[in-house]
Amino acid sequence: MNVIKGRIALAAVLVALGTACTSGAPTRSVPPAQSAAPAAPSAYVWNDAEADKLRTMLAAGDPARGEQAFISCRGCHRAQALGRPDGSYPRLAGQHGTVLIKQLTDVQAGRRANEKMLPFADHGVLDTRDIGDVASYLTRLPVPPDNGKGPGTDLATGQAQYDKLCASCHGTRGEGDAAKFYPRVSGQHFKYLLRETVDIRDGRRKNADPRMVEVTRGLPDAVLTSLADYMSRLPVGPTGLTR
Numbered sequence: 001m002n003v004i005k006g007r008i009a010l011a012a013v014l015v016a017l018g019t020a021c022t023s024g025a026p027t028r029s030v031p032p033a034q035s036a037a038p039a040a041p042s043a044y045v046w047n048d049a050e051a052d053k054l055r056t057m058l059a060a061g062d063p064a065r066g067e068q069a070f071i072s073c074r075g076c077h078r079a080q081a082l083g084r085p086d087g088s089y090p091r092l093a094g095q096h097g098t099v100l101i102k103q104l105t106d107v108q109a110g111r112r113a114n115e116k117m118l119p120f121a122d123h124g125v126l127d128t129r130d131i132g133d134v135a136s137y138l139t140r141l142p143v144p145p146d147n148g149k150g151p152g153t154d155l156a157t158g159q160a161q162y163d164k165l166c167a168s169c170h171g172t173r174g175e176g177d178a179a180k181f182y183p184r185v186s187g188q189h190f191k192y193l194l195r196e197t198v199d200i201r202d203g204r205r206k207n208a209d210p211r212m213v214e215v216t217r218g219l220p221d222a223v224l225t226s227l228a229d230y231m232s233r234l235p236v237g238p239t240g241l242t243r
Helices: 003-015 051-059 063-077 097-109 128-138 155-165 190-201 210-216 221-232
Strands: none
Touching: 051 097, 051 128, 063 128, 097 128, 155 221, 190 210, 190 221
16 A cells, blocks of 8 residues: 555544544645535434445455554554544544444445545545555554543442443443444543543434434433543453454
8 A cells, every 4th residue: 555545544544433633733634635525314224234344344454554554643643543532532442443444434425424534534535445454453453541531520420321321232341342333432532432422412423323322312411421431441451353
């Protein structure tokens, strides 16, 4: 994979988890020109007919090519894809490859909106091999326990809500489920978890699992803060590759 194509491929995968540059972040390269953003479908299906295709993309991925593609974005997502504790960039290390691929293809199809970064994920500049390569690399990376944590002031509420609302999909240890495209939440930064949960509750995350939309509906910010805080403290385990 040449350098330019590698940068495009990596930037697209980073978009898949909803990243956004902040004013203090390193300057990115100019995105390629592309056509207008695709229209979002009228109804979103979480586990649709493309599931087998997405799993095949991961199976065909080459982590060595993916590692080379990731080099150009270490300035934002840091070495080893550890993200930033302020939540501006999530951890991608150890995330399930199926999750990374699903989120990226959702961006391409208009199911997950990110107009600023869509040019990097456009079908015209990113092919299925690129997607599989980078996802294959990222899912193999280790996840250390030094992620950003919350205030720790109401973990009892967070645990009760997690056990009631989240564990059936994301697992009792926050390990997620690669086969069902449920992301791991253990090892993820508190501020990123909180922002995404609030966006799902408030309808800004258009490709959210409908069940998650339902369970978060009406929950106050204080409860979501405790929930995200508890998730950020779940013990890290094996990488996404093993799940």
